[in-house]
Amino acid sequence: MKILVGLSGGVDSAITAHLLKEQGHEVVGAMMSIWDDSIPTPQNKGIDACLGPEDEDIETVHKIANFLKIPVHILDCRQEYKKVVIENFRNEYKEGRTPNPCVWCNAYIKFGVLPSTARKNGITFDKFATGHYANIIFNNSLNMYQLCKSKDAIKDQTYFLYRLNQKILSETIFPLGKFTKEEVREIAKKIHLPVAQKPDSQDFYCGDYNDILQFPKISGNIVNKTGEVLGRHTGIWNYTIGKRKGLGLSGGTKEPLYVINILAKQNVVVVGTKEDLYSSSLIARKVMWGSIPVPKEPIKANVKIRQQHKPAKAIIVPIGIDATKVEFEEPQMSITAGQSAVFYKDNVVLGGAIIA
Known part of the structure; x- marks a missing residue:
């Protein structure tokens, strides 16, 4: 099988390509170029971030591709990224909300624009893979693909991936879902991968957000x-x-x-006061049910209101076709408009929505 792997210059995506090649697949690498020179270059270069100047990352991606002996392509996704991610980021802050750009980037750029641009450039492939810590299974009883948590509970990235639809889930592979980060690092050391010790990206942008907002x-x-x-x-x-x-x-x-x-x-x-930060419910819109049929009745689930939040027991009450109310068993602190509420049942990501 021919697999396109999204490479970032980090250890996770590099080991993803390595594992797939070891399994006998034909692997092609692709890096999405998203940096827009209209944003001031961040002064804090000590923190690796997703959004920033790309010269070093492009050089690193080529080193990884040469080491793994796979072809690699640098694909221009700047205009789409600016339109989808940056404009949403600016609009949300202008409205007093706190957005999560990683959710939009994954749903529409990394798993949408990147593979689409690859095909437009004549790159053929059967599946798309990334270095995310997540799993995908096929539920025969529902006849649906389901996004599931990874083996590594700390590194699990399903919170950022809940908006992936059935088509994307059917075409995607997450090889790292059955590994811990420590195991991935060990594989990298064992094969002497050039980026084996490279730190993980720590943020969306390592400069001042006002550089992007420009208000x-x-x-x-x-x-x-x-x-x-x-x-x-x-x-x-x-x-x-x-x-x-x-x-x-x-x-x-x-x-x-x-x-x-x-x-x-x-x-x-x-x-x-701190007591004022607690709330027992929230309203969320732009609902996405990625792994189950759209529920017509209230359902019980565990809900995360941010990536590092411990999932809390709640009842999810549908409101029309595009909104839902989440009623928590116990009050939750700092529910923030613009962030995502993601719904879990055991290890399965049922769906999620944007907190309104």
């Missing part, structure tokens, strides 16, 4: 729950739910204050 400073009030003005801000996009440090408030409060709400239309940031 003019718009000052407004910081208020408490009763509307009392406690201070001023220079842009609501500099705040997210749960933020405590750097609020710019003078003393006078007996306990720490946190951002508990962002009112975009009023250009107001609302602060309160």
Whole structure:
């Protein structure tokens, strides 16, 4: 089988290509180029990030391809990435929400635009593979492919992949789903892979997010729950739910204050106590049921409201065809508009939605 592997210059995607080649497949590498020179070059080069200048990554990808003895292609995905990921990122912050760009990048760029661009460039392949820590199974009783958690619970990346549809799941392979990160590193050392010790990417962008947002400073009030003005801000996009440090408030409060709400239309940031951060429910829109038929009745599931969040027991209540209400068994802290609520049943990712 001929398999296209998305290479990033890191150890995970490189070992993915290695494992598939060891299994006897014909492997072709592809790196998506997404860096737009209109974004200022980040000064903090000590942190490896997904979005940033690509010269070193391209050089590394070529080294990996030469080491593995596979062909590699650098594919221009910049315009699509800018339109889908960057514009959504900017629009969400402008509306007082905190987006997760990795969700949109995976669903529409990495698993959509990249393989599509490869085919447009005459690259033929049977399956597409990446170095994500996740698994895909076929459920015979449902006649559906299902996205499942990886062996490595810490590295599991299904939270970012919940928007993959049936077509994408049917055409995708995740070779690392049955490995831990430690096992992957050991394989890399054993074969003397050039990037065996390369650190993982730590963030979406290692510079100041204002480099991407490029919004003019718009000052407004910081208020408490009763509307009392406690201070001023220079842009609501500099705040997210749960933020405590750097609020710019003078003393006078007996306990720490946190951002508990962002009112975009009023250009107001609302602060309160830690207790105010807890909520028993949320409304989410742009629902994607990737691994099961669309439920018509409430269902029980475990729900993650951010990547590092411990899944919490909840009841998911459908609202029309594009929204859902999530009612938690116990109140959850810092539910943030713009982030994703992802629904799990045992190891299966049922689906997810964007918190509204």
